[in-house]
Amino acid sequence: MEGEKLSRREREKRWQRQEMLAAAIELFSEKGYHNVSMNEIAKKAEFAIGTLYKFFKNKEDLYRSIIAELSGKFHQAINEVLEGRGDEIEKLRNYVKAKAAIFMDNVSIVRLYFAETRGASCNIKAGLDLEIREKHERHLQDIALIFESGMNNQRFQRIAEPYHLAVSIDSLSNAFLHLWLEAPDQHPYPEDPDVILNILFKGLLDPGES
Amino acid sequence: MEGEKLSRREREKRWQRQEMLAAAIELFSEKGYHNVSMNEIAKKAEFAIGTLYKFFKNKEDLYRSIIAELSGKFHQAINEVLEGRGDEIEKLRNYVKAKAAIFMDNVSIVRLYFAETRGASCNIKAGLDLEIREKHERHLQDIALIFESGMNNQRFQRIAEPYHLAVSIDSLSNAFLHLWLEAPDQHPYPEDPDVILNILFKGLLDPGES
DNA sequence: TCATTATATGAATCATGCGTCATTTTTTGT
């Protein structure tokens, strides 16, 4: 999609930018936006502050670049799965799988992403915030469609609004990934999507009760 | 439990303290810890900064007091429900109900609480953070026991580890409350605990499929 | 009422950290 005409200099710039982003990601996810100074980031990345400011207009811009990049990757990966082939069950399983894969590959950024999609975040002046919410919302809609379609196929029972089910599967996968984040060894589960799916799929109550 | 010997002065102090906490809660939950200044809080509470510092050692101490107070109320309310009377289903329903009630009564603090239990929070130097995690963990254990007991009674099927189900019900209720927070009018649901419980209780798949 | 003590006040102090820019270093072209 992109022209491959990159001068040596340009490749170097790209590399430097990545180095800076990597340092910033690590620090932000560890200590939170407000508890990291530009100096600290520059030092960690082994550049002078001035250089940092050559690449990013200001601290907020740097932060946004990080979130935008992650959000891009994330959104794209999820999209591929949701638009891919397979019946409803497969799609949901793939969704859970894909999410886990991305998260495990980007552990440090994930904390930031959680903070953005969940909590009051640390309130980067909205803007990006909104963009992420929107992408997230769109995912939920797409997932809701899968549930809807499954219901129309008689493959699923209408135990709840499709949108609510979408919220549920999203929230459950987050919760389990969170569990894994805190103690990766004690929870080998998220790698197995069925642990999560079963909770939605199999009825808890013994069939035959209220 | 407490002696009722409160001088007029002491009652006034308590009142002032509450005023300050209320102002701080509102501001923190609205703008986030780092985007609120002590001056701002003092002004909103209609006290001089110096007075604020008479009551709270520093900004962090103020913040912790807020979280500690909420966490106390919250924990206690949930505990009452979990230790109360009723069969497993009733208890779970009461849990979901109680959580919703507390949340709806404390909308502004809730955002803070979410930020604490969820995301990387804004990293108030741990300490309290840990305490909250522990309380939360204890709740999950208690809820897991309810599921366990329900399984032993043949009331529930063992569709997943009890602890995982506890994580699930917690995460689902959070998700739905979050939904409600963002658009209270569009989601009258969380008040009805069964919307959430059904998702766990009723199997999604048509009985008779894989 | 007036002295004494307790309390409240907010201007001043001090620390932190963002972002600039004059200077130094490196690269490029002749």
Next chain:
DNA sequence: ACAAAAAATGACGCATGATTCATATAATGA
């Protein structure tokens, strides 16, 4: 090898905001 251009550097200026403390105000009680 040298000069001009590009890039990198990091000490410094400045704003913000946390915390202090000398002073003003209010409560107490003789």
